[in-house]
Amino acid sequence: MKKYKIGYTSGVFDMFHIGHLNILKRAKEQCDFLIVGVSTDELVQEYKNKIPVVPFEQRIEIVKAIRYVDKAVAQTSMNKMEAWKENRFNVMFHGDEWKGSELYKKYEEEFRQVGAEIVYLPHTEGISSTILRQKLEEKENH
DSSP, rough: OSSSSEEEEEEEOOOOOOHHHHHHHHHHHTTTEEEEEEEOHHHHHHHHHSSSSSSSSHHHHHHHHHTTTTTTEEEEESSSSHHHHHOOSEEEEEEGGTTTOHHHHHHHHHHHTTTOOOEEOOTTTTTTTHHHHHHHHHHTTT
């Protein structure tokens, strides 16, 4: 039996790469059922001020096809308590770059009150959609 029954993680999952796969695999290793929130194009535009290279409909289909993912849902808000209310998970997996931040200390306390936890997972070094985007732009400019 895995430590947690229902897990949740979320992301943009633009230009799907090994870092994305590592997060999903590590999350699934710790829960029986993994729900993944995929940020909509509108949400990404709102909080990152850019439009994903790969449209939402394609990104969510890619995520759904990953064997570690039991259910993929649209993430339309950055509010993690809203995600909990919609999905009732026991644990949320998140990148460790947010550990100790005021926002995530607040989420940890809110989750504790509903019997959920946050588990921070390590970032895969040397890869991100931003890095891929920069490499593509460099190639275009040469």
